Amino acid sequence: MTTHKVNIAEKLAAFTEQWAPHRIARVNDYEVKAAKLQGEFVWHSHEDTDELFLVVAGTLTIRLRDGDVVLGPGEMYVVPRGTEHCPAADEEAHILLFEPSGTTNTGTAGGTRTREPVDA
Structure with a gap:
């Protein structure tokens, strides 16, 4: 990936598939991925890392065993x-x-x- 300005809305408009992460940037050893979600995913955990979710549009519920977290845009x-x-x-x-x-x-x-992330 080259260093350049990224328009998040354009990246999200470029695909329709849900639950398929699209890599839009790298920061050191981290990836920034855009995704469209609808319905329920699978219960899972990541043993070796935290995972940050940032909502751009819509409402996302992160279901946890001890209570849900509901997120809106921003x-x-x-x-x-x-x-x-x-x-x-x-x-x-x-x-x-x-x-x-x-x-x-x-x-x-x-x-x-x-799914493996694809470059957007």
Whole structure:
């Protein structure tokens, strides 16, 4: 990836597939990924890293075993490493994820929803 200005809205407009992370930037050993989400993901955790969710549009619920966190546009939440969580959105939400390079989107759960990020 080259160093240049990134328009988040343009990056999100460039794809329609949901639950498929698109890498839009790198920061040291971290990746910034854009994604569109609707419905419920899988319960999973990331044993070695925190995961930051930033909502760009829509509403995202981060389901946790001890209570939900509901996020709207401009709000973010960091899921601590090892914390089981399940992202969900009743209507399509657009988000950014910040996590170390190589982090699997389904964490410890694996399965058919596992996707490698693609460059956007």
